[in-house]
Amino acid sequence: MKRLRAFVNGVDIQRFRTWFQLFAFVLLVYSGYLYIDLGNSLPVFACGFNDAGRGGVCYLLPLQHQTHIPWESLFSWRALGLVTGFLTFFAWLLVLNKAWCGYVCPLGAIQDWMTALRRRLRLRYSVYSLESFTRLKKVKYILLVLLILIPFAISNPVEGLPHVPEDMATPFCTICPARMVIPAFTGDFSQWTLDFSTVTALVMTSLGMAILGIFFVGALVNKRFFCFFCPMSALQALFSNIALLKLRKDGDKCTRCGDCYRVCDMQIKAIADDVERKILIEDDCMMCLKCVAACPEEGCLKATFMGIPVYEATEEGFFRRQQRRGGE
Amino acid sequence: MSAVPQGGRRAAVLAQQIRESAQALATLEREFPDNPAAMDYFYKLFHRVYCEGERAQPEGTLVGTTCVQVPDEIVRAAGGIPVRLCSGSHAFDQAGADFMPAKSCSLVKATLGLLQDERPAWLETLDRVVNLTTCDQKKKAGQMMEDLGCQVHHLEFPPSKDSEPARAFWRASVRDFVRAAERMTGGRVTRTSLRESIRAVSRAQAAYRRLQRLRAESPALLLGKDAFLVTNAYFFDDLERWTGAVDALVAELEARREAGVSAALRRAPRILFTGSPPVFPNLKIPVLVEQAGGVIVADETCSANRMLNDAVSVDEWNLYDMVDAVADRYLKPCTCPIFTSNGDRLRRLLDLARTHAVDGVVYQAFAGCQVYEMEHHSVSRALAEAGLPCLYVETDYSPDDVGQLSTRVEAFIESLRSRRRRSR
Amino acid sequence: MPEFRGALPLAPLLLLPALAAATEPLWFSDLPPTAEWTEKTLRAHGGLVERGRGGVSVKRLWLRAGDDPAHASYLPMPAGEVVAEGPEREPVAPKPFSAEAGGGIRFEMPEEGFYNAYLLSREVRDGTLETRVVKAEVLMHSCANGHDRRFTEGRMPPRVTAGVPFELVRERKPDEDFHSRAASGEPIAFLALNQGEPVAGAEVRLISNTGWGKTVITGPDGRAEFRMVRDYFTDWPEFDKRRRQDYLVLAEYRRPLEGELDGRPYAQAHYSATLAGTYYPAEPEYQSYLYGLGVMLLAATLSVGGVYHYRLRQRRPERRETFDEKA
Numbered sequence A: 001m002k003r004l005r006a007f008v009n010g011v012d013i014q015r016f017r018t019w020f021q022l023f024a025f026v027l028l029v030y031s032g033y034l035y036i037d038l039g040n041s042l043p044v045f046a047c048g049f050n051d052a053g054r055g056g057v058c059y060l061l062p063l064q065h066q067t068h069i070p071w072e073s074l075f076s077w078r079a080l081g082l083v084t085g086f087l088t089f090f091a092w093l094l095v096l097n098k099a100w101c102g103y104v105c106p107l108g109a110i111q112d113w114m115t116a117l118r119r120r121l122r123l124r125y126s127v128y129s130l131e132s133f134t135r136l137k138k139v140k141y142i143l144l145v146l147l148i149l150i151p152f153a154i155s156n157p158v159e160g161l162p163h164v165p166e167d168m169a170t171p172f173c174t175i176c177p178a179r180m181v182i183p184a185f186t187g188d189f190s191q192w193t194l195d196f197s198t199v200t201a202l203v204m205t206s207l208g209m210a211i212l213g214i215f216f217v218g219a220l221v222n223k224r225f226f227c228f229f230c231p232m233s234a235l236q237a238l239f240s241n242i243a244l245l246k247l248r249k250d251g252d253k254c255t256r257c258g259d260c261y262r263v264c265d266m267q268i269k270a271i272a273d274d275v276e277r278k279i280l281i282e283d284d285c286m287m288c289l290k291c292v293a294a295c296p297e298e299g300c301l302k303a304t305f306m307g308i309p310v311y312e313a314t315e316e317g318f319f320r321r322q323q324r325r326g327g328e
Numbered sequence B: 001m002s003a004v005p006q007g008g009r010r011a012a013v014l015a016q017q018i019r020e021s022a023q024a025l026a027t028l029e030r031e032f033p034d035n036p037a038a039m040d041y042f043y044k045l046f047h048r049v050y051c052e053g054e055r056a057q058p059e060g061t062l063v064g065t066t067c068v069q070v071p072d073e074i075v076r077a078a079g080g081i082p083v084r085l086c087s088g089s090h091a092f093d094q095a096g097a098d099f100m101p102a103k104s105c106s107l108v109k110a111t112l113g114l115l116q117d118e119r120p121a122w123l124e125t126l127d128r129v130v131n132l133t134t135c136d137q138k139k140k141a142g143q144m145m146e147d148l149g150c151q152v153h154h155l156e157f158p159p160s161k162d163s164e165p166a167r168a169f170w171r172a173s174v175r176d177f178v179r180a181a182e183r184m185t186g187g188r189v190t191r192t193s194l195r196e197s198i199r200a201v202s203r204a205q206a207a208y209r210r211l212q213r214l215r216a217e218s219p220a221l222l223l224g225k226d227a228f229l230v231t232n233a234y235f236f237d238d239l240e241r242w243t244g245a246v247d248a249l250v251a252e253l254e255a256r257r258e259a260g261v262s263a264a265l266r267r268a269p270r271i272l273f274t275g276s277p278p279v280f281p282n283l284k285i286p287v288l289v290e291q292a293g294g295v296i297v298a299d300e301t302c303s304a305n306r307m308l309n310d311a312v313s314v315d316e317w318n319l320y321d322m323v324d325a326v327a328d329r330y331l332k333p334c335t336c337p338i339f340t341s342n343g344d345r346l347r348r349l350l351d352l353a354r355t356h357a358v359d360g361v362v363y364q365a366f367a368g369c370q371v372y373e374m375e376h377h378s379v380s381r382a383l384a385e386a387g388l389p390c391l392y393v394e395t396d397y398s399p400d401d402v403g404q405l406s407t408r409v410e411a412f413i414e415s416l417r418s419r420r421r422r423s424r
Numbered sequence C: 001m002p003e004f005r006g007a008l009p010l011a012p013l014l015l016l017p018a019l020a021a022a023t024e025p026l027w028f029s030d031l032p033p034t035a036e037w038t039e040k041t042l043r044a045h046g047g048l049v050e051r052g053r054g055g056v057s058v059k060r061l062w063l064r065a066g067d068d069p070a071h072a073s074y075l076p077m078p079a080g081e082v083v084a085e086g087p088e089r090e091p092v093a094p095k096p097f098s099a100e101a102g103g104g105i106r107f108e109m110p111e112e113g114f115y116n117a118y119l120l121s122r123e124v125r126d127g128t129l130e131t132r133v134v135k136a137e138v139l140m141h142s143c144a145n146g147h148d149r150r151f152t153e154g155r156m157p158p159r160v161t162a163g164v165p166f167e168l169v170r171e172r173k174p175d176e177d178f179h180s181r182a183a184s185g186e187p188i189a190f191l192a193l194n195q196g197e198p199v200a201g202a203e204v205r206l207i208s209n210t211g212w213g214k215t216v217i218t219g220p221d222g223r224a225e226f227r228m229v230r231d232y233f234t235d236w237p238e239f240d241k242r243r244r245q246d247y248l249v250l251a252e253y254r255r256p257l258e259g260e261l262d263g264r265p266y267a268q269a270h271y272s273a274t275l276a277g278t279y280y281p282a283e284p285e286y287q288s289y290l291y292g293l294g295v296m297l298l299a300a301t302l303s304v305g306g307v308y309h310y311r312l313r314q315r316r317p318e319r320r321e322t323f324d325e326k327a
């Protein structure tokens, strides 16, 4: 048991994660061909527009459909879909917590591949200044609120207010880069178009394509560029504290060396600076556990599942990784 | 500075330095029974370097550094060999008094004393120094080193470490230093050379941590005086050889543990050492503590723990990230008292005390080292809150106060002993 | 046409002489005759539905007469039974209804997939056996039921109903699923089948609600392929990509057949069948890849420029802070 622990803690988490992400990517993007279906409440961007290959569907898609519901129906059987959809989403989230983002999300994996590409090209990455970071991280909450409110507003027009056009029925999907990127992996480029049918559709699809362009450049320059703005991450964050997988910190052992912060793709400063909180899952965190791997202090950072440590910072593991990595 | 000492006086200084080194070595080696055999490497090394003036380093340009926060990895990547110039010699301390006011820090004075015309043989060729702008005394010493004919790079260090601008400033400073180091050595910092130097230092740190891990055990397996000698050797020894020697020591200590051999009695009070750094041959306080029956199991000083504990963590093994990673490692975890806040130092002390089952703390402050003197209050308050007795010792490199100090140290150790008995 | 009102129910094959006597083609449509009725409907993937008890989708099909889908009149439903079956070949019992504005049938659709409903009649006239089949193929799909592909694929293929003498079947496209719709400008094909066997030489006519029509004679495979007309042209601001248009398909053929029905002999048989459907503007009419790529590349180029500029600026530390001189 002890040896197993030591082995696990010595694991190069980045390599493990890369393989896991690849597996998850194939599962979510291609396994539809094998009729695998994990349902449509997944807490990651397993894009529903990838009709042919998807092995499950991103929860935001049904959520936007389900909130497209008249007020009266909220208290009828029709709200059942909303409730079961949410409960399924919640059950998924409960297990892996934000590690869905770090380990499963296909769009997350694509961004990590772009990071790997940049690294090979030896281009340096950019980071946000602390102020822009604090400002930008609010965007995802705004998007989340909008993607729920807009469909609801379509179904519940208010006297006196302008009517929200039907083309805004899935407002986030139209501007979500995954809608273009993920289906492209099964050769489906049908989403890469501008829709001239109405002004709203034109504006929204143009916005979508522009965001796609920014996504490609952004993800090449910033690590996990899109995840800062991802409303799924915001939705997960609301419940991440009750999930079973946790990222814990023993502040007494922390030297505040910042090693964890500097490897964090999400620029989470608290992971290094906060020595008070025992559970340190910030809203942007994707539980990639890179920070755990980068922490040289024995037992300072650890990931636990239902209280049982699954991956822990150890001196031995740290120094082993330090020698092994960087072959590229 | 006009006070260039005459040749005769200089020779006397060197002779005195050799004498005190030999004497200190004799104390460390002979006055304690049953030293681990692997320590012989270190005793001999110090003898060769300090008494015979032999050079321990391989071929290459020596680059003197005056602080643990000078990034060794970069000097090494540029092809240089970093040598830490902080000296513990009373002879050099006296010689250095020509430059600095009498009331200033012994360590700074000794470093200046060391750099004067006639140096120990192995240091003769050294004329490149990286001086870090930490405390006022070191800052000003940089200029004096230039006057002594050294080519000095003033590596600018921020006075605070918590803010992002401080981090950015230091990163920029270290990036400039990469170029400066290249100029000093004529070498080039490349992706491969920096990666290899980071890894080599990291291997040394891993060895140090293995040793430190053993020191946490009870009864103690290694005396603090030996541990300080080991870390002191890191100042000037060949890196790979040093790592090998530490690994040998670790192996021997592990074997001793299996055989039930320990370096101190189980009831010997366990001491955490903090404050101004003990540097050979000035191991006065550690020796007094252990002669009195205590055992130093951990330290928070820049000649040992602070120098070797914290590790570089690289995310992308390209220069842009490696250089920043090196920079971060020398700023963020640093517990030096020159910073505006000392919260990290307090937490570090308390953590070491906890993990090493420490009974009491010995706080050394060199007379004239204002920053350590100033932090004494906050530190002893925090220690008192944690129920840890602390002995505050203000001293310098002169042997004059040994008698008086030994009485205080003995009394302190005795009080720890009786405290232990009571708590049992 | 009041003569239909008192028609007798005839089992088992619902021989409705009165219906057969009508010369105009009859067909089923889900488009309600009045705004009042439209209000009761909801848009669903298979067309207009009503909400039944317990949330079950209910389909209401109106009987219409005439070969112009835009103007065909609504008829009251003759009393009697119809044949219908659900996606799993389970029999469904549609309820006839009659209203002021017209009549038809109505049935619940608890299952996902295609429902087939028929109104059948046989009659001998002038020594010819006249057989009429009015068919509706209705898709039931709600996204709330999920999109299990294996399930969907299993329920995609068209079915023929046993005992129906002649019917039209819309051929599926290879990548068709429950979300697919027929689109203008795209090919659409039908099979004319007699008890499941292809009928060669049948005359198949497709008519759109803009009055466009085309006739095709089936080959030995019983297949009739059309390219759906592009007949929706409008100014851009009025363009509606969800604009529904109706089409109607009529098929008939004759063959020598000797026999006797209700004591009336005949020497040949004449079969006719109808099937109605909807189509929408095709995506290429309002979507553009070229502009899409253009916008993306423009955004990407601007981003590259932005990053480059930012990095240049970062190199000059003294420029990092700027002050507002006007404040």
Ligand code: SF4
Residues within 6 Å of the ligand: A044, A045, A046, A047, A048, A049, A058, A059, A060, A061, A172, A173, A174, A176, A177, A178, A179
């Ligand atoms: S477009 Fe984005 S939000 Fe919509 S289903 Fe796809 S991944 Fe989810």
Ligand code: SF4
Residues within 6 Å of the ligand: A043, A044, A045, A100, A101, A102, A105, A106, A107, A108, A109, A226, A227, A228, A230, A231, A232, A233, A286
């Ligand atoms: S935050 Fe990133 S990884 Fe998580 S769901 Fe969004 S895109 Fe995927």
Ligand code: SF4
Residues within 6 Å of the ligand: A249, A253, A254, A255, A256, A257, A258, A259, A260, A261, A271, A272, A273, A294, A295, A296, A297, A300, A301
């Ligand atoms: S890497 Fe570990 S010790 Fe360093 S700041 Fe992070 S948590 Fe603290």
Ligand code: SF4
Residues within 6 Å of the ligand: A247, A260, A263, A264, A265, A266, A267, A268, A271, A284, A285, A286, A287, A288, A289, A290, A291, A292
């Ligand atoms: S805090 Fe740690 S687990 Fe969370 S994103 Fe950063 S590196 Fe990954």
Ligand code: SF4
Residues within 6 Å of the ligand: B105, B106, B107, B108, B135, B137, B138, B276, B277, B366, B368, B369, B370, B371, B372
């Ligand atoms: S002991 Fe204090 S004053 Fe002296 S060099 Fe060190 S930090 Fe500076």
